[in-house]
Amino acid sequence: MGRGRGGGGVARPAHDTVRAAAREAAANLARTSDLAERGVSTSTALDAARTTAEEAALAIQRAEATLARFAAGQIDDQPDVVVAARNVAAAEADVARAQMDLGRAEVRAPIDGTILDIHATPGQRPPAEGIMEMGDTDVMMAEVEIWQDRIAAVATGQPVDLAAPALGGSLRGIVQGIGLTVGRQGLISDDAAANSDARVIRVLVALDAASSLVAARYVGLEAVARIDTGAAARAMP
Known part of the structure; x- marks a missing residue:
């Protein structure tokens, strides 16, 4: 009888562990199913989670059968008891491996x-630039090219009006930063001769809340900027 009590003490923690693993597997399956319905998770990940949950359920059945034998006093060192213990350990390893696989499959x-x-769809290998591009569009920025002979008049805080024909209106903002390097003009004007050796400094403009809301729909939109370089002088008494 002493061995019976010892065997039951081993079986009960193992049974509890398998039940906990089964609950985790069921939770992972529910979470993966929800992600699959929203198109975030792949069908492969869903199948793997479903298989893990089924294997965990079978492990519980085996552990409960072993526990029942201990409770009934049938505690001899039977081969099936040893096999059951190994199956429990294998089930725990499978659950742990499934959790790791699911963690690697999630995109956060x-x-x-x-x-x-979006650069990649479910089932495709992610490209070098990543699976998608995202950004915080609450505050939109504009990059403005200023000719080098006019940059001396530009200062941070100056109001900026950006004419955007594609929007049928204009956007507003303020100068937030001025670049430190002089580069070639990126935008091409109608005057081909002016583009041959044009040098510009890039200025960052932070759009206001209303303009950011509009500009967020057209990331990369081209606009013509007009900086009010005399605003500070007019504000002085």
């Missing part, structure tokens, strides 16, 4: 933001 955004572009 590092920030709250908007998906701008």
Whole structure:
């Protein structure tokens, strides 16, 4: 009888462990099913989670059968008892491996933001640039090219009006930063001669809340900027 009590003491923790693993597998299956319905998780990940949950359920049945034998006093060192213990250990290893696989399959955004572009669909190998592009569009920025002979008049805090024909209106913002390097003009004007050796400094403009809301729909939109370089002088008494 002493051995019977010892065997039951081993079986009960093992049974509890298998039940906990089964609950975790069921939770993972529910979470993966929800992600699959939203198109975030792949069918392969869903099948793997379903298989893990089924194997965990079978492991519980085997552990309960072993526990029943202990409770009934049938505690001899039978081969099937040893096999049951090994099956429990194997089930635990399978659950742990499934959890690791599920963790690697999940895609978590590092920030709250908007998906701008998707480079890979479920089942495809992610490209070098990643599976998608996302950004925080609550505050939109504009990059403005200023000719080098006019940059001396530009200062941070100056109001900026950006004419955007594609929007049928204009956007507003302020100069937030001025670049430190002089580069070639990126935008081409109608005057081909002016583009041959044009040098510009890039200026960052932070759009206001209303303009950011509009510009967020057209990331990469081209606009013509007009910086009010005399605003500070007019504000002085």
